[in-house]
Amino acid sequence: MTAQLTETWGDIAARALEGRKPSRDEALQILRADDDAVPALVAACYEVRREYFGRQVQLYYLKNAKSGLCPEDCGYCSQAIDSSADISKYTMLNEAKLMEGARAAAASNARTYCIVASGRGPSNREVDHVANTVTKIKDELGLHVCCCLGILKPEQALKLKAAGVDRINHNLNTSRRFTPEIVTTHSYDDRLDTLRIAREAGMELCSGMIVGMGESDEDLVDVAFELRELDVTSIPINFLIPIDGATIESSTELTPRDCLRALCLFRLTNPRSELRIAGGREVHLRSLQAMSLYVANSMFVSDYLTTPGQAAQEDFKIIDDLGFELVYPEGKPGDASEATGRQACETSCRA
Template sequence: MTGIVETLKEKVLAGNLISKEEAMTLVDVPLEALALAADEIREAFCGNRFDMCTIINGKCGKCSEDCKYCSQSAHYNTNCEESYPLLDTRAILAQAKNNDDRGVLRYSIVTSGKRLSNVEVDQVCESIKTIKAETGIEVCVSFGLLDEEQFRKIKAAGASRVHCNLESSRRFFKEVCSTHTYDEKIETLKAAQRAGLSICSGGIMGLGETMEDRIDMVLTARELGVKSIPVNLLNPIPGTPYEHNRILTNEELCKIVAIFRFLIPDGSIRLAGGRGLVGDKGEKCFKSGANAAISGDMLTTAGITVETDLKLLGELGYEVRLES
């Protein structure tokens, strides 16, 4: 089995992409050999670069969508009681400055709902302009299913990246959400690209999907040219349809990360929501091919502090810097 790992590692190091069938052969190989090979690939393509970002919940709660994992969905009775409209520039800027001062290089504004309205887009564009004028931080956005014209406004305001998770494979997505489609997500990512923005897209592990679903998701992301791939671990929220799902183990998450590294060797494999559930703050994953993370608090759940992350990354020999 380790021979398969070495063969595919050498193929990737030679600059070739592996296929779905080849990726599937990695599913049952011993984790130690797989993780070591994935880390070699990460080092060869990315060096010791580590891409760290933080997020702000720019608009919270009462979401019209029925994503089965989400505490903010209006379809479920969860313990997320907080709800507020789009934050004003002062609040968004204050968090941006705080993160900039602590050495964070990316700051993402995330909003609930299917999409922001044109009025909301105009409002948040003013916030982005102010952030770019008063800090050195990169601004990313996650505003739902916007169109190309809206993304062009966001690009002109100073944002550099759009986030829209695929969540899972096309096959499995219908089990996750019924209020929007996989094709809408893909068109959103393509619209952002046409507007000149880079794109960030990954998914949530532990929804009930198979390893094949995870691989299919990353292959779709690869076809779209995605280089930032968030890997979320489901945190089962009471009141949602997934409240009784089993939390994946650290070893399972490491294997997922390692296979993703084989598939997108030069990408930022980004540990995101749920990282605190694995117990070691992601350390094993950062030795298994992951080289990026969302730091600080998540949208409605606690995360890991920037200071804790910076200490760990220093010990592992990483340098926090943007992709070249």
């Protein structure tokens, strides 16, 4: 993997700090950098990360509010209609279960609680249910709330905003070119439309991709540039977890250095956006998870939709060992309550 770089990584990072994105050729050079160049590339990205996010790390807690039973055929997903994966299947969780998840999020020191539901899009009844629950979460816990409910109608987005939902997650997942290779039941433009609807309703945008589905380097660059044009607040980068029974059962052979290069691409193209190491980080980044936080500034501290994450205590250890600082939920100081929160998480954050 060799690339001829006409400028230093520091030069590209300096331009990012001035608000200028890399050229397309430079973006491809990031993805094709020699392994020997990765430490210098990460160091350059850290200057950008530090400028906009300091040494802070934001934690996210994900709750799979509705599992399986999905009419979509996304090839990467264990919940897809044509998946034979052995997963739990259930309709929308009741208020008590969603509140239980929110309390576990607070106990794990997560600032943001993510409510995720399978399906093409929510019914009006499901939106009402989520909205009512979010109001109670805000009143009791003050958590930042992100919802990922699929394709939204304008009136549904307005109802979620009125209830206190801060952010909508709707991942592009891959490029416009590669989208038909992984899903046929919705289009790339369907995803862009939902992001537009969420923004028009006044909510922040969270959108990212899945790396390792067989896409090209050019596809990764397309997504990075698209997200910059969309000016999304938060970018989760997932690394495909092979799941028996899903249409795409094995991922592109990713090394930890490949994952770091992908994160560096998104940091240098989207310097002001929160960058999150998401699903698959434990599988593909492995021992370099700590190194990735010199590029990214947030992470999930929970299981994912149908696959387990690592123990929360391991995540806390990574952050502590780096000397980084957690961003706590509003009203929760990072002093004596931290130990209590971590102890509570040992028993509750897998709820």
